[in-house]
Amino acid sequence: MSSVPPGAHRAHDGDAFRALELLGRTPYGRVSVTLRALPFVTVARHVVDGGRVLLRLHEGFGYAQACDGSVVAYSADNIGDREDGEETVWTVQFVGTARRCVPEPAELELFGPAPRFADDVPFAPEYLCIEPQFITLHHLEGVPVRRPAHSA
Numbered sequence: 001m002s003s004v005p006p007g008a009h010r011a012h013d014g015d016a017f018r019a020l021e022l023l024g025r026t027p028y029g030r031v032s033v034t035l036r037a038l039p040f041v042t043v044a045r046h047v048v049d050g051g052r053v054l055l056r057l058h059e060g061f062g063y064a065q066a067c068d069g070s071v072v073a074y075s076a077d078n079i080g081d082r083e084d085g086e087e088t089v090w091t092v093q094f095v096g097t098a099r100r101c102v103p104e105p106a107e108l109e110l111f112g113p114a115p116r117f118a119d120d121v122p123f124a125p126e127y128l129c130i131e132p133q134f135i136t137l138h139h140l141e142g143v144p145v146r147r148p149a150h151s152a
Contacts, residue, residue, distance in 0.1 A: 019092045019137040022078070024048040027112075029076030031055060031098070031128075033067045040066075044128075046076065047110040052129055053094075054103055056111050058118035059126040067098040067128055074130060082145050089140040094132035101129040 023029070023046065032041045042063050045056040053074065057064045077091040103111075115123045 015137050016132070016135045019094070019135045020048050020051070020053075020132070022090050022137070023053065023076055023092045026076050026078055026081050029074055029092075031057075031063070031067065032073040032075075033063075033070050033098075035066050044074075045111060045114075046074070047107065049107055049110065052131055053096075054101065054107060054111075055098075055128040055130065056114065056125050057128065058115075059124040060118060060121055064098075064100055064126040064128050068100045070098060071095055072098045072128075072130065074132075084145050087142050087144055089143045091138050092135065094130075094135040096130040096133050098128045098130050101127050103127050 027045055028043055029046050030041050031044045032039060034040065040063075042057070042061065047054050055064075055074070073093060073095050075091060075093040077089065079089055082089070114125050117123055
């Protein structure tokens with residue numbers, strides 16, 4: 001039985017490298033896990049460090065604790081990061097086991113400044129490390145950038 005969903009493809013080494021390279025171009029994605037047998041998705045700041053992906057979450061939410069030791073899915077895309085005239089959309093998704101970690105000073109620097117607040121309380125960072133497996137990379141062509149009518 002295949003371990004890759006129908007219609008998806010397991011990235012070859014070159015595709016996996018390209019997927020991680022694209023992931024490094026956008027700062028945020030979504031981590032998915034099950035909590036009490038229900039699916040849950042939250043936003044996370046990520047950095048790619050070698051073949052690993054490090055996530056920064058707010059400790060007060062308790063999500064890193066829920067993810068620690070669990071198989072999670074992570075996805076990110078460039079939908080909100082495109083310039084006018086750019087019509088290529090990509091999305092990267094992978095699964096892997098998340099582990100709490102303490103990043104090295106150089107890794108912390110890659111994250112940049114943390115948010116000041118999360119739900120009106122001071123942001124307290126905690127970190128997860130994932131070694132991606134079953135990476136998928138998809139592209140859509142001819143997708144115009146759409147800006148809200150009220151934006152400048």
